[in-house]
Amino acid sequence: MSAILILEQVLNGIQFGVMLFLMAAGLTLIFGVMGLINLAHGSLYMVGAFAAAAVAGATGSFLLALIAALAAAALAGAVIEMVVIRRLYASAHLDQVLATFALILVFSEGTRWVFGSFPLFLDIPDVLAGPVTLPGGIEYPLYRLTLIAIGLAIAAGLWWLIERTRIGIQIRAGENDREMIAALGVDISRLYTLIFALGAALAGLAGALVGAIQSVQVGMGEPVLILAFVVIVIGGIGSIKGAFIGAILVGLTDTLGGVFLPPLFKLFMEPSAATQTGSALSSMLIYLLMSLVLIWRPTGLFGARA
Amino acid sequence: MSDPVLQTFGLSKSFAALVATDDVSIDLRPSEIHAIIGPNGAGKSTLIKQITGELRSDSGHVELLGQGVDRLSVPERARLGLGRTFQISQLAMEDTVIENAMLGAIGASGRVWRLWQPVLSADEIRERALEALTRVGLGDHVHTTCAALSHGQRRQLEVAVALTLAPKAFIMDEPMAGLGLEGSKQLVTLLDGLRTEAPILLVEHDMDAVFALADRISVLVYGRILATGTVAEIRANPDVRKAYLGEVA
Amino acid sequence: MISERYLNALVLLAFLAIPVWAILADEPFTITLATRAAILALAAVGLNIALGIGGLVSLGHAVFFGIGGYAMGILAFHAQTYTPLELGGLSLAGTKSMPVVWVVAMITSALAALGIGVLSLRTTGVYFIMITLAFGQMFFYFAISWSAYGGEDGLSIYVRNEFPGINTLVPIQFFGVCFVILCIALYLNARLAASPFGLALNASRQVPARVEAVGLNPTRIKLLAFVISGALTGLAGALFADLNRFVSPTMFSWQLSGELIVLVILGGVGRLMGPVVGAALFVVLEHWLGGLTEFWHIFLGAILLVIVLFARGGVVGLLTGKEGAHV
Numbered sequence: 014m015s016a017i018l019i020l021e022q023v024l025n026g027i028q029f030g031v032m033l034f035l036m037a038a039g040l041t042l043i044f045g046v047m048g049l050i051n052l053a054h055g056s057l058y059m060v061g062a063f064a065a066a067a068v069a070g071a072t073g074s075f076l077l078a079l080i081a082a083l084a085a086a087a088l089a090g091a092v093i094e095m096v097v098i099r100r101l102y103a104s105a106h107l108d109q110v111l112a113t114f115a116l117i118l119v120f121s122e123g124t125r126w127v128f129g130s131f132p133l134f135l136d137i138p139d140v141l142a143g144p145v146t147l148p149g150g151i152e153y154p155l156y157r158l159t160l161i162a163i164g165l166a167i168a169a170g171l172w173w174l175i176e177r178t179r180i181g182i183q184i185r186a187g188e189n190d191r192e193m194i195a196a197l198g199v200d201i202s203r204l205y206t207l208i209f210a211l212g213a214a215l216a217g218l219a220g221a222l223v224g225a226i227q228s229v230q231v232g233m234g235e236p237v238l239i240l241a242f243v244v245i246v247i248g249g250i251g252s253i254k255g256a257f258i259g260a261i262l263v264g265l266t267d268t269l270g271g272v273f274l275p276p277l278f279k280l281f282m283e284p285s286a287a288t289q290t291g292s293a294l295s296s297m298l299i300y301l302l303m304s305l306v307l308i309w310r311p312t313g314l315f316g317a318r319a
Numbered sequence: 320m321s322d323p324v325l326q327t328f329g330l331s332k333s334f335a336a337l338v339a340t341d342d343v344s345i346d347l348r349p350s351e352i353h354a355i356i357g358p359n360g361a362g363k364s365t366l367i368k369q370i371t372g373e374l375r376s377d378s379g380h381v382e383l384l385g386q387g388v389d390r391l392s393v394p395e396r397a398r399l400g401l402g403r404t405f406q407i408s409q410l411a412m413e414d415t416v417i418e419n420a421m422l423g424a425i426g427a428s429g430r431v432w433r434l435w436q437p438v439l440s441a442d443e444i445r446e447r448a449l450e451a452l453t454r455v456g457l458g459d460h461v462h463t464t465c466a467a468l469s470h471g472q473r474r475q476l477e478v479a480v481a482l483t484l485a486p487k488a489f490i491m492d493e494p495m496a497g498l499g500l501e502g503s504k505q506l507v508t509l510l511d512g513l514r515t516e517a518p519i520l521l522v523e524h525d526m527d528a529v530f531a532l533a534d535r536i537s538v539l540v541y542g543r544i545l546a547t548g549t550v551a552e553i554r555a556n557p558d559v560r561k562a563y564l565g566e567v568a
Numbered sequence: 569m570i571s572e573r574y575l576n577a578l579v580l581l582a583f584l585a586i587p588v589w590a591i592l593a594d595e596p597f598t599i600t601l602a603t604r605a606a607i608l609a610l611a612a613v614g615l616n617i618a619l620g621i622g623g624l625v626s627l628g629h630a631v632f633f634g635i636g637g638y639a640m641g642i643l644a645f646h647a648q649t650y651t652p653l654e655l656g657g658l659s660l661a662g663t664k665s666m667p668v669v670w671v672v673a674m675i676t677s678a679l680a681a682l683g684i685g686v687l688s689l690r691t692t693g694v695y696f697i698m699i700t701l702a703f704g705q706m707f708f709y710f711a712i713s714w715s716a717y718g719g720e721d722g723l724s725i726y727v728r729n730e731f732p733g734i735n736t737l738v739p740i741q742f743f744g745v746c747f748v749i750l751c752i753a754l755y756l757n758a759r760l761a762a763s764p765f766g767l768a769l770n771a772s773r774q775v776p777a778r779v780e781a782v783g784l785n786p787t788r789i790k791l792l793a794f795v796i797s798g799a800l801t802g803l804a805g806a807l808f809a810d811l812n813r814f815v816s817p818t819m820f821s822w823q824l825s826g827e828l829i830v831l832v833i834l835g836g837v838g839r840l841m842g843p844v845v846g847a848a849l850f851v852v853l854e855h856w857l858g859g860l861t862e863f864w865h866i867f868l869g870a871i872l873l874v875i876v877l878f879a880r881g882g883v884v885g886l887l888t889g890k891e892g893a894h895v
Contacts, residue, residue, distance in 0.1 A: 118869030300706035397783035426782030
């Protein structure tokens with residue numbers, strides 16, 4: 014197995030990881046600030062992907078498609094926050110789970126109604142198509158490299174937003190003490206809508222970006238949502254830093270496990286059994302990682318200790 | 320003097336930069352009520368949690384009946400004989416009064432793994448719960464839902480649950496909290512009669528109750544024991560008057 | 569308002585009356601629907617023990633449903649192909665006997681619940697929800713990649729398993745089997761809820777600090793409840809597989825976990841008959857709305873939102889004037 018292959022897979026893992034981070038960041042912010050578990054976050058990912066596919070299909074512009082994804086997901090997020098979600102902040106987790114599960118049903122079936130059951134395709138823009146040669150002679154798809162760059166840029170932007178801006182101060186205050194922030198004269202319901210829309214926009218962007226390498230279809234959001242849950246369980250709920258590190262860990266573990274476990278098992282098993290065991294085990298690897306983190310630190314790597 | 324039932328040696332606990340308790344050594348002797356008083360934030364609740372095991376101490380240790388309990392969990396310490404009441408009532412609000420009391424009896428009997436026998440037909444458990452309820456004056460409300468009780472009745476039920484455990488030592492965290500004059504009086508009478516069964520470590524803000532009940536008082540200020548003594552000694556102690564009683568009076 | 573006891577009896581009678589009517593009216597499909605409702609009700613009764621009494625919001629109960637299903641599928645697969653089941657050096661024969669399948673389904677799902685429970689109960693609240701969901705997904709992907717038993721395509725079983733003295737191929741007889749099991753499970757549930765254990769479990773949901781203070785360990789109490797819950801849901805999975813004569817990874821899907829919670833809430837969380845009413849209502853809605861529009865899930869979603877936001881006690885709560893348990 015060559016070093017080039019390994020490096021390529023590491024890049025794939027990081028690319029997967031930063032896209033997971035876009036999902037996980039919104040989830041963990043929404044939980045950290047508003048105390049809400051949002052299952053419908055995957056629906057916002059899907060909304061972004063469909064909006065992008067529809068706009069790209071109509072205009073041919075990938076940039077417009079991305080803007081549409083951000084706008085549509087943010088809008089959808091703001092609307093559900095104002096109509097449904099804000100009634101749930103004080104509710105039990107069970108109610109939050111159910112109501113947001115109900116939202117998934119409405120979003121998924123609604124999308125199927127409008128767009129049908131067949132997957133849509135979103136093409137990679139021409140300027141980003143094809144491979145680039147990296148130092149060391151590795152050929153790597155430019156688009157995936159761009160995803161990594163976008164993901165890292167957004168991570169840096171979020172860090173700046175939360176650590177260095179006025180709204181970030183309000184967000185951090187909201188995590189600690191809701192009453193205090195209300196006493197400071199901040200319009201808390203506006204702030205909540207804003208945070209929710211921001212999380213939604215990130216999810217929608219991720220949906221659009223990933224939609225160009227996979228297909229755009231109903232139900233695409235939930236597997237990613239559950240992985241994002243694994244990410245924030247590992248990273249610690251409410252922590253953006255934890256979400257980032259958790260996302261990269263999960264991205265790398267999943268990608269590298271899928272590539273390297275089957276050949277690893279071939280070293281001491283017969284090939285067909287090794288392929289089967291290896292692929293079965295690699296599909297479970299991130300959950301094993303999650304279990305280990307839980308045994309070690311039940312509130313995640315960067316979560317507040319109980 | 321007989322050996323203390325409960326004793327702490329140099330208990331300390333800090334939360335980040337905040338020192339909650341600092342080198343607290345107290346003891347609880349048979350048949351006494353030992354009151355812990357002190358201003359808000361003096362570390363009283365922290366001390367209680369260190370004794371019951373809800374908080375791990377940074378240093379120091381706790382002995383119950385001469386046995387070190389530092390490594391034991393909350394339920395293990397309870398089974399050894401710590402009967403605790405909570406400052407904010409910890410009652411199953413959806414359940415009835417007797418169900419709340421039976422929970423204590425189940426804990427005391429260790430018969431929680433019975434999945435088949437209806438709990439109301441378990442005579443021993445039911446009797447024990449009823450007896451405790453009668454003693455605190457809730458005998459007429461056994462089938463009332465806890466949520467429908469008055470605040471005073473909930474405070475009584477708190478004590479009843481601890482009673483069902485037949486503990487070796489009571490740890491009571493502000494049992495009078497939120498009670499009116501009449502309610503406090505009733506509870507004072509009740510606690511007064513309990514000390515012969517098991518001594519009481521009593522954290523309380525209600526000074527009338529403390530002076531009426533306590534055999535000894537310890538004053539906790541900024542996490543440290545300022546003084547320990549009889550009611551008369553504490554009343555006369557100039558440090559205490561300055562640091563604490565002066566503010567109240 | 570109706571007394572809950574009266575309502576419970578009414579529900580069971582109606583459940584029995586419908587298939588009997590279906591025989592007289594020669595509507596065999598209705599019997600199949602009733603059987604489906606009884607099996608889903610059983611799964612939800614299992615979940616209700618963890619969720620309703622113990623307050624454990626498990627979003628991964630499909631794991632146990634799936635394990636029960638695969639226990640049936642694997643045993644029947646080896647029986648119908650006459651191949652032995654190799655298990656760590658042991659060579660076992662498959663079986664078509666329902667009672668054996670049930671026992672295996674319950675034991676394996678109880679073991680899975682033990683493992684998942686030990687890990688998940690290290691946490692509480694929203695972590696617990698996410699972790700159970702994640703474990704569900706782990707089993708789902710495992711089933712997909714496990715090609716020996718059909719992988720993504722699942723396993724078909726040609727003939728329904730056998731129960732001594734009963735012709736399980738006759739719909740009403742198979743319904744009878746499922747209905748009796750449901751009644752036994754309900755009886756067990758009622759006994760459990762009234763026992764010292766049930767009382768302690770109920771208190772562990774409401775005031776864990778108090779439970780510890782009386783010398784009990786709420787985590788262990790919840791763990792046993794989770795195991796019992798998993799075993800019952802696993803049994804339902806085995807019956808469900810027998811009803812369809814088919815198992816596939818979708819039995820492990822997170823949607824199914826979500827739907828099981830929906831059944832419990834629809835009927836009334838923590839109420840004995842909540843899951844039964846919820847399952848019956850769900851099957852009726854599915855059949856009726858599903859007949860009206862392909863997109864019936866939109867309406868299910870809307871109904872759910874209304875229940876969550878405005879009718880916390882579910883249907884049983886509405887009819888008896890009691891709120892649901894607070895989870």
